[in-house]
Amino acid sequence: MSSVAEPVPPRWFLHAQTFERAGIIERPGVDAHPTILSFFNYTTLKGTKYAKSDESAWCSAFVCAMFEQVGIRGTKSAAAASWEKWGVELLNPRLGCVVVSKRILKDGTEGRHVALYAGHIDAKHYASLGGNQNNCVCTKSHAYADTVTYRWPTGES
Numbered sequence: 090m091s092s093v094a095e096p097v098p099p100r101w102f103l104h105a106q107t108f109e110r111a112g113i114i115e116r117p118g119v120d121a122h123p124t125i126l127s128f129f130n131y132t133t134l135k136g137t138k139y140a141k142s143d144e145s146a147w148c149s150a151f152v153c154a155m156f157e158q159v160g161i162r163g164t165k166s167a168a169a170a171s172w173e174k175w176g177v178e179l180l181n182p183r184l185g186c187v188v189v190s191k192r193i194l195k196d197g198t199e200g201r202h203v204a205l206y207a208g209h210i211d212a213k214h215y216a217s218l219g220g221n222q223n224n225c226v227c228t229k230s231h232a233y234a235d236t237v238t239y240r241w242p243t244g245e246s
Contacts, residue, residue: 099245102185102205105155105218105226114225115143128154128220132167139167143224148203151220152187155205161242169201172240179239182206187240188217190231201237204229 098106108124116122121143128150129140139145149171153163164171172189179186186206194200204219207228214230222229 096184099185100159101155104159108226131157134167148221152203169203172203173238176240176242179241182239189237190235
């Protein structure tokens with residue numbers, strides 16, 4: 090009987106899981122969640138009016154915080170598209186890699202979302218762990234067809 094070893098999750102992915110287990114979720118109204126606001130401290134939005142609301146898009150701020158808090162430089166940008174050229178490109182996803190995907194904005198234009206790859210679901214879907222997914226830190230299904238790129242931090246094995 091042969092067995093395949095499960096991949097060891099990278100430290101930034103394990104760190105991100107602690108926020109999911111903590112149940113970090115947006116608060117309705119003006120009482121923004123302080124942990125979500127703290128993610129903006131790792132971006133150039135720190136101190137701006139956008140960093141004072143958990144209604145601001147915060148998926149990239151979350152990913153920035155996860156990397157920076159374990160000693161890896163992120164993009165410092167609150168824009169999900171900033172991750173498209175970060176690190177090194179992977180041809181195939183790897184547990185914990187950054188996944189940039191397409192999303193349709195309210196005005197009908199195409200935007201970006203960024204999260205961490207959390208595993209294969211089926212031929213059409215993968216799981217991602219990220220912030221601002223269903224207004225919280227959670228693991229969610231995404232379509233492989235919407236993937237723009239998979240990225241890995243430079244210098245990490």
